[in-house]
Amino acid sequence: MNKPSAFLSKTEILDAAEQTLRRFGPDKTSVTDVAKLLGVSHGTLYRHFPSKAALREAVTERWLDELILAPLTEIAAAAAGNALEQLRKYIAKLIELKHHYAEQDSEMFKMYASVTEEASELIDTHIQRIISQMGSVIDKGIQEGTITPIAGTETIARSLFYATARFHHPSHAYEWHSGSIGQEFEQLWTILARGLAAVTS
Amino acid sequence: MNKPSAFLSKTEILDAAEQTLRRFGPDKTSVTDVAKLLGVSHGTLYRHFPSKAALREAVTERWLDELILAPLTEIAAAAAGNALEQLRKYIAKLIELKHHYAEQDSEMFKMYASVTEEASELIDTHIQRIISQMGSVIDKGIQEGTITPIAGTETIARSLFYATARFHHPSHAYEWHSGSIGQEFEQLWTILARGLAAVTS
Structure with missing residues (x-):
């Protein structure tokens, strides 16, 4: 059989x-x-799947690739528009997707959260892809003269990823019910965007 | 007896x-x-203590007041120096204290972490005190002309607190073992400080 x-x-x-x-x-x-x-x-x-952990990781990996990374890749690939605005959209989408699945598919989300805390290579790889995509948008901004090369492209991308962790890292999901969370991201973004913007004089 | x-x-x-x-x-x-x-x-x-939870909260509250807030209050109260640098010192101290106790007093730290995730009023109050202290330093910076009033003082303080959550929020303790964490805070701070600084022309 x-x-x-x-x-x-x-x-x-x-x-x-x-x-x-x-x-x-x-x-x-x-x-x-x-x-x-x-x-x-x-x-x-x-x-x-040599272990239960491998099983969980494989399913989480597909979930991250298809439901989180794929829509982000579209935003990163868009050619038009100001890079700084594209970067805001990229991070806002990352946040929106995480909040959506934390609410709408809490089983998968909890599994992803626990895989994250095990600090697996899979999560490192996922984050690295996000950093690279953000990096390419930052590069474009430096080329077009809207973003200041305050540090290396990857370093800037990583700083932005960390700065917004509270809004997309699964350990903070318990804070996402607050009604002001969207506004709080926008307020933080105002400071970050000013920190990244080239001074036009 | x-x-x-x-x-x-x-x-x-x-x-x-x-x-x-x-x-x-x-x-x-x-x-x-x-x-x-x-x-x-x-x-x-x-x-x-009407409950076990009340017991844990009372002990956590004292721990936060004496070991986290007291040293921060000293930094916020210092009159001398540039406000932006004082703000960096304040957040760096918050991070240093959290990392220190996560490592050196892991029992108390774990209890504090679980009280945090229960999102108790006690934690809200603690955060509000930190926001107020940061706010007073930001106010000083606006007075002295080194910080731009890009938003209300409390809003700016809250944004900075959230932007650095990855470095001081207990849910991220598993990431603090990375050797590059101190450098990552400094890299983020470069962007934040640029976002806050008044443009001197």
Whole structure:
């Protein structure tokens, strides 16, 4: 009855893993549960996910790539407009997406939050991609003369990412219910934008 | 054998609560344990601490007042020097103290972290005091002409507090082991200081 794993696509495996994690919760899901759902042997699935942690990470990685990074990539790739405004939009979108999923898909969000606190390589890679995308917008701003090269491009991007952590880092989700949170980001952005803007005289 | 509570000072009660919390941990400490240590009745102590949560909050409050706020108050009260530099020192001290206690007194720090996530009034009050102190330094900077009144004083202070949350909010303690964290604060500060500084032409 068991299918050989060669017939399983990565998508099928991740779909089954996500479905199982949603059904039983991250703490109670085992690799065996996912194997059962797919009708493959435990050993077959262990080759894909050597541990429960690997299972959680793989599903979180797909979630981050498809639901967080993909919409951000669109903003970073837009050619038109002022770079500083593009940067604001990029961070505002990151914040909007995090708040949306914290509220609308709290199961996945909690799993992502716990993977984040385990400080996995996967999260480092995800952050690095965001930093690189922000960096390319900053580069454009320096080229067009709207952003001052106050430091290296990556350094500036990283500073902005950290400066806005309260608004997008999952550990702060408990603070996002406050009605003034959107306004607080805009107020902070006013200072950051002024700190980045080239002085036009 | 039991003493009447009138003979107990607030300090004695808090000392006993802190000692008990350190011995048994925040989850296992009960109001009865503290009463036992003090040799008073359970009922007597309940008048001071109606719940375990109240016990944890009272001890956390003293810890925040004496070990975090007191050294910050000194910096805010200093009359000499440039306000922007004083503000940097204030935030750097806040960060230094948090990192120090996360490392050197991890029991108390963990209790403080959990009280923070319960989003208690006590934490709001503590943050409000910090915002007010930062606000008074910003006011001085506006008076002396080194800081631009880009927004209301409290708004600016709150933005700076949030912008640096990654460096002092207890949920980020797991990130503080990174060797580059001090440098990352300084890099962010460069942008913030530029965003706040009055343009001298």
